[in-house]
Amino acid sequence: MKEPFTSVWTRESRPAKSPGLSRDQIVRAAMEILDAEGVDALSMRRLGAKLGSGATSLYWHIAHKDELMELVMDEVYGEVPLPDPAVTSWEDMVSIFAYGLRTTLSEHPWVISLIGSRPSLGPRAMNLSSRMQQVFERAGFTGPLLDYTLSTVLAFVLGWTGPEIAWRAARERSGLTGEELDAAMKETVHRAARDYPELVKRYDEHQAQDPEVIQALAFDFGLTCLLDGLRVRLAAGKEDNQRFAPPSTAEHDESTKNMM
Amino acid sequence: MKEPFTSVWTRESRPAKSPGLSRDQIVRAAMEILDAEGVDALSMRRLGAKLGSGATSLYWHIAHKDELMELVMDEVYGEVPLPDPAVTSWEDMVSIFAYGLRTTLSEHPWVISLIGSRPSLGPRAMNLSSRMQQVFERAGFTGPLLDYTLSTVLAFVLGWTGPEIAWRAARERSGLTGEELDAAMKETVHRAARDYPELVKRYDEHQAQDPEVIQALAFDFGLTCLLDGLRVRLAAGKEDNQRFAPPSTAEHDESTKNMM
DNA sequence: AAATCCCCTCGCACACTGTTCGACTGTTGT
DNA sequence: ACAACAGTCGAACAGTGTGCGAGGGGATTT
Numbered sequence: 001m002k003e004p005f006t007s008v009w010t011r012e013s014r015p016a017k018s019p020g021l022s023r024d025q026i027v028r029a030a031m032e033i034l035d036a037e038g039v040d041a042l043s044m045r046r047l048g049a050k051l052g053s054g055a056t057s058l059y060w061h062i063a064h065k066d067e068l069m070e071l072v073m074d075e076v077y078g079e080v081p082l083p084d085p086a087v088t089s090w091e092d093m094v095s096i097f098a099y100g101l102r103t104t105l106s107e108h109p110w111v112i113s114l115i116g117s118r119p120s121l122g123p124r125a126m127n128l129s130s131r132m133q134q135v136f137e138r139a140g141f142t143g144p145l146l147d148y149t150l151s152t153v154l155a156f157v158l159g160w161t162g163p164e165i166a167w168r169a170a171r172e173r174s175g176l177t178g179e180e181l182d183a184a185m186k187e188t189v190h191r192a193a194r195d196y197p198e199l200v201k202r203y204d205e206h207q208a209q210d211p212e213v214i215q216a217l218a219f220d221f222g223l224t225c226l227l228d229g230l231r232v233r234l235a236a237g238k239e240d241n242q243r244f245a246p247p248s249t250a251e252h253d254e255s256t257k258n259m260m
Numbered sequence: 261m262k263e264p265f266t267s268v269w270t271r272e273s274r275p276a277k278s279p280g281l282s283r284d285q286i287v288r289a290a291m292e293i294l295d296a297e298g299v300d301a302l303s304m305r306r307l308g309a310k311l312g313s314g315a316t317s318l319y320w321h322i323a324h325k326d327e328l329m330e331l332v333m334d335e336v337y338g339e340v341p342l343p344d345p346a347v348t349s350w351e352d353m354v355s356i357f358a359y360g361l362r363t364t365l366s367e368h369p370w371v372i373s374l375i376g377s378r379p380s381l382g383p384r385a386m387n388l389s390s391r392m393q394q395v396f397e398r399a400g401f402t403g404p405l406l407d408y409t410l411s412t413v414l415a416f417v418l419g420w421t422g423p424e425i426a427w428r429a430a431r432e433r434s435g436l437t438g439e440e441l442d443a444a445m446k447e448t449v450h451r452a453a454r455d456y457p458e459l460v461k462r463y464d465e466h467q468a469q470d471p472e473v474i475q476a477l478a479f480d481f482g483l484t485c486l487l488d489g490l491r492v493r494l495a496a497g498k499e500d501n502q503r504f505a506p507p508s509t510a511e512h513d514e515s516t517k518n519m520m
Numbered sequence: 521a522a523a524t525c526c527c528c529t530c531g532c533a534c535a536c537t538g539t540t541c542g543a544c545t546g547t548t549g550t
Numbered sequence: 551a552c553a554a555c556a557g558t559c560g561a562a563c564a565g566t567g568t569g570c571g572a573g574g575g576g577a578t579t580t
Contacts, residue, residue, distance in 0.1 A: 005434050005448040020528070043566065054530040056568075061528095065567065109376065115422040116372035119430055121452040130456045144466040145481070151423075152416070152482035159419025160411070162375040170379055174265050188265040192381040196390045206404040209506045221405070221493070221504045222412035229489030233481070244481045246469045280557070303537065314559045316539080321557095325538065 008067045009121050021053060023061050027071045031108075034072065039110040069114055074122025076111050080104045082131045090139035091227050097132060098157050098223050105161045109169065112162050140234055143241050149230060156226055164215055171211070185211070268327045269381050281313060283321050287331045291368075294332065299370040329374055334382025336371050340364045342391045350399035351487050357392060358417050358483050365421045369429065372422050400494055403501050409490060416486055424475055431471070445471070 029050050033042045044065060048055035062068050081100040083093035105111055129150060136149045176184055186203075193199040206214070233240055273283055289310050293302045304325060308315035322328050341360040343353035365371055392413075393406045401409055436444055446463075453459040466474070493500055 005430060005444050007430075007448075009452050010448060044568080045566080048530095056531080056570095057529050059568070112376035113373055116369065116425045117429070119423060119426045121448065123452075123455070126453055126456055126459065130453075130459055133458070133462075144462075144477070146462060147466065148478045148481040149485075151420070151478050152485055154423075155419035155482060156412070156416050157419065158422055159415035159417065162418055163379060163411075163414075165376045166379045169377070170265060170267075184265050188267075188270060188381065192269050192383075193386055193390075195383070196386055198393070199386065199390055202393075202404075202406060206407065206506060214506055217404070217504050217506060218408045218411050221408040221500070222415060225409075225412055225489035225493050226486065227489070228492035229485035229487070232488035232492070233485050240481070244477050246466060246474055246477060304539085305537080308559095316541095316560080317558050319539070 007118065007121060008063075008070045009123075011063070021051060021057060021061055023071070025051065026058060026061055026068065027075055030068055030072050031075060034110045035108060039113060066118070070118055070122065073111055073114055073118075073120065074124045076104060076108045077120065077122065077128050078124030079107075080128055082128065083135065090135055091231075093135045094153060094227060094230070095223060097135075098153060101154075101157045102161055102219065105157075106165065106168075109165045112158070112165055115158060140237070144245060145233070145240060148244060149233075152230075153226065156222060160219055160222060164219075167211065167215075267378065267381060268323075268330045269383075271323070281311060281317060281321055283331070285311065286318060286321055286328065287335055290328055290332050291335060294370045295368060299373060326378070330378055330382065333371055333374055333378075333380065334384045336364060336368045337380065337382065337388055338384035339367075340388055342388065343395065350395055351491075353395045354413060354487060354490070355483060357395075358413060361414075361417045362421055362479065365417075366425065366428075369425045372418070372425055375418060400497070402497075404505060405493070405500060408504060409493075412490075413486065416482060420479055420482060424479075427471060427475075 026047070030042060030047055033047060033050065043055075044058055045055040048058055051058075058068075062071075081096070081104075083096040083100075087093075132150050132153075133146045136146050141149055171181060171185070174181065174184055189203050190200055193203065286307070290302060290307055293307060293310065303315075304318055305315040308318055311318075318328075322331075341356070341364075343356040347353075389410060392410050396406050396409045431441060431445070434441065434444055449463050450460055453463065
């Protein structure tokens with residue numbers, strides 16, 4: 001209805017030559033509030049106050065709050081440590097990337113809640129894509145698989161971090177520590193899995209440890225698994241490029257014609 | 261600080277014998293609003309109006325809006341089609357589950373934004389866990405791996421669906437269709453990837469198709485990849501149970517002692 | 521020197537949010 | 551008959567994002 005695909009990145013930034021507020025300052029301040037007090041604590045008035053200016057002044061530098069969110073999100077992508085290409089095996093680089101992304105997201109838990117809202121098209125996200133695709137290219141992946149592999153790794157890490165953050169938030173909300181926390185968690189899980197004795201049994205056997213440790217182990221398993229899979233796909237190579245190739249434009253036109 | 265691990269599931273539900281409002285009705289109505297108009301459209305007043313009652317009446321049946329969200333989320337998990345165990349290969353069952361979860365989430369896009377907020381402990385989520393763990397158990401996975409495998413698959417699908425939904429939302433927001441949409445997307449991506457000619461080149465070669473088709477292909481690749489990986493892990497078997505096993509409680513105590 | 525312009529800030533106002541509180545029904549139990 | 555309770559609701563509070571128009575101040579033009 002409105003302008004097509006509007007987002008911060010399609011618009012030009014304000015000159016920002018001024019001595020007062022600047023887009024960077026705003027984004028930085030927003031990040032600080034978000035990191036310190038979570039996504040609910042960030043309001044325009046609060047942000048303005050932190051910057052020593054009125055709330056509505058921000059709207060000169062930023063169109064909506066949503067745009068601000070896009071900006072801070074990209075900032076986070078900029079913090080993900082990128083493996084120096086051509087240093088070790090591609091598997092190691094993927095591992096470094098995956099772990100790095102996980103800890104970066106953990107440091108900015110609010111990002112997860114924004115992932116379904118807008119596609120990440122900011123410069124840092126693009127840089128990240130480019131670098132990781134290089135890694136996969138050197139590893140021997142070709143064609144559309146370069147996209148697919150990266151998307152797959154990304155999906156795994158994003159999807160992993162979500163529930164992980166949810167659990168940590170719940171733990172922190174409870175305000176408990178040590179044995180009290182363990183007991184409360186056990187209580188909760190037992191009650192939730194009341195009707196599933198196997199789940200309870202497995203929980204008691206394996207999960208009765210520091211949850212961070214458990215989750216680290218599980219993440220490592222998932223990542224190992226994924227790397228195994230990628231290795232297999234790499235070996236499958238040529239066939240993949242046929243099997244997963246998008247239909248040619250001609251075919252595509254044909255099929256859409258038939259559909260209408 | 262407050263009561264430990266409070267959530268809808270730790271509390272008892274209201275008797276709900278009344279002829280008027282009931283928890284189920286509320287949840288159903290909330291779902292309808294969410295599906296039809298998205299997460300921002302759901303307000304207590306709106307929901308009350310839809311049910312023909314005052315906004316504050318809802319608070320008799322539900323503690324906070326957050327709790328309501330937990331309830332609707334679990335409802336969604338209940339819609340995920342579960343593969344009938346012992347019918348085909350475990351790979352097929354995982355595929356069915358993954359595809360089913362993906363389409364279910366696509367039908368309720370607002371769920372994705374809630375994933376980082378609270379752990380999913382509702383009855384349908386538990387049922388889903390139980391059933392899928394059975395699948396993995398029959399496949400030959402053992403011990404903690406039963407948790408890890410499920411978590412890995414879940415992470416992949418969740419993390420995949422997030423960006424996918426973000427793109428679709430952006431497309432729908434644009435209000436364009438057909439060639440106009442294609443052109444607008446191309447424009448946007450070109451501008452975003454301005455500094456990365458390889459990305460642009462790859463996009464022009466592979467992505468200039470119906471985005472839904474591309475994403476389906478990519479999802480299929482990721483899933484194939486994951487299944488390959490799981491198969492490898494299954495074969496690795498015994499070692500995995502050592503490698504990924506949580507430290508015994510004794511060891512755990514030791515290590516924490518040394519850390520402090 | 522005066523007038524015009526534009527960048528930038530900001531107070532007010534609007535419609536809306538989640539939630540608390542106390543008052544109000546109608547039903548049930550004794 | 552009275553009391554206890556389940557359930558509903560209106561008013562009110564503090565807070566939200568943001569449009570609008572009024573201004574200030576520095577640079578540029580006349």
